Amino acid sequence: MKTPFRLALLTLTAAASSLIHAGERVGDFALIDHTGYQHHMSWYDDHDAVVFLPQAVGLTDQASLSALQAVYNEYADQDVAFFLINPGLQTDREAVANAIADIPLPVLMDDAQLVSGALGLTHMNQAVVYDPATFEVVYRGPVQQELEQAIRQLKAAESVELVEVASNGRSIEYGGVDATAISYQDDIAPIIAENCAECHRAGGIAPFAMDSNLAVQGWSPMIREVVMTKRMPPGQIDNKVGHEIKNEMNLSDAEMQTLVRWIDAGATVQDSDADPLTQLVWSDTKWKMGEPDLIIKVPPQVIPATGVVDYMDIPIDLGLTEDRWVKGSEVAPGSPEVLHHIITSVVPPEGQSDPQTAFMEAINSLPEERARAIRTQMFASIAAGEQPDIDRIFRENPDIDVGVLLGGGDADQASVAGYAPGNSVSWNPEGVGGLLRAGSGLSLQMHYTTTGKEMTDATEIGIYFYPEGEVPEERMSGGVGNAFTLSIPPNAKDHEMELVTYVPEEAEIRSLMPHMHFRGKRMKFIAEYPDGSEELLLSVPAYSFNWQLSHELAEPLRVPAGTKIIARGAFDNSAQNRFNPDPTTEVNWGEQSWEEMFMGFYEWKLVSQNN
Incomplete structure (x- = not known):
């Protein structure tokens, strides 16, 4: 007993x-x-x-x-x-x-x-x-x-x-926001309006609305929990280190104090005829960046209530009869409940290059001694009836651009936005753009997940052009890091990995994006410069597969040729990970959400084009 x-x-x-x-x-x-x-x-x-x-x-x-x-x-x-x-x-x-x-x-x-x-x-x-x-x-x-x-x-x-048991040591001084002085109208409502209401509203992507003082009062225990556990706002970074992020979604320390101390004090609302949250007005357009110049309607897809939906590869004819320079693009998901992600590739008029051919061309562009060693290694594997160790080749030769396997090529070619929760817009700085040549198309890799209810997704993609005849002076480029082999042991709580991506020319780094699946736990990005020094760029201490966010630097970071971007992260394959489908299995690389990836996506602008 x-x-x-x-x-x-x-x-x-x-x-x-x-x-x-x-x-x-x-x-x-x-x-x-x-x-x-x-x-x-x-x-x-x-x-x-x-x-x-x-x-x-x-x-x-x-x-x-x-x-x-x-x-x-x-x-x-x-x-x-x-x-x-x-x-x-x-x-x-x-x-x-x-x-x-x-x-x-x-x-x-x-x-x-x-x-x-x-x-x-x-x-x-x-x-x-x-x-x-x-x-x-x-x-x-x-x-x-x-x-x-x-x-x-x-x-x-x-x-x-x-x-x-009584303590008589040095007292801890508590400061900041005084709970007795917090006003719902002047303090709480503005925080909700700025950080929460766009999603937590009628027609928003969040599961409940915070559109009045009564709603905020009712949901106050939940608000406290997600603030204390850092689950909301989504996609939080460690903003005490690294570079300042332009699209940072963290609450400030003062905002966290204001919300939690107000809730702990009873979440009281002073009598007032004007509730700031009821006065918010939201745009009725699906396009965040305004009406696009070209709207592409993806063929509707019927997604079953249950089961696994295979990845779909959908070709799209843009119908372009003349070359156009792209300023930006945006995805408007039809049914975000089931649309997990879209990877968008531009297909030039002559067709997409063969990844295997592009890979061999990339190898052959290396110094001959290294290229010969890689070819010898690959041919030996094939002769032995084995698959070449592509992951090892990229790991040992970080100056090979992984993007060649994903359809990268022409430096002028435009990119078009893909989609993942929290990431649906691609917008170039002023004077920067990419070319969509007449006859170009798109290839969409679309991934759906089932929700228990049959749904039809009718997604649209909007493209914004520069005025006819206007040619932007600069191009955006970037790199991709991808670990092609993974082996995460069963029940591993913190399985660490590291990935290196090479910046071939002097460049201005603009954004960084981690990508893992359900077992992704954390990732940070470190610049290793040619002189051996290192600089922390970004830390994402609590990665969430639900929010695929690209983190844009407030000020572009110029780095010299030969800089390595090191992605250092970990997976949680234990039962403590509530998103883990099965902690008892070894997890390997794969496209489905219950498999894993370890990737870094980087956007940079080459300095050489300014010369």
């Missing part, structure tokens, strides 16, 4: 009681650590306990840290996770890393102070034991025997009540 235990509950300061009450459930949350990895507490539900201790540069309680290290040494290999947590006292990752150089614990960066407040942390010598199965705090106080008792009881699956 399980025996509840309760040690003496000691009252903390008034500040502590305002942050959390004894026995209350904290809930799930996610934070990025000082090295850029995101830790989502639901991912630790296969652990018995999680332990936190505050950390801050120059303010860490060293006696508590030493005591925690002793506990860590005893329990770290016994399904107990240990973290330090910086309660918004510093945001400088490098300074935090230097302060704990000899400590083997990640520091969760609670820049908005929301998690520290929810955990009830008020002093720097105050540790917390958290149950990841119930999202409850079971101990709060100094690192002493009561903390270890809480760990042991969680490990024994015994019923545990919250134990609090």
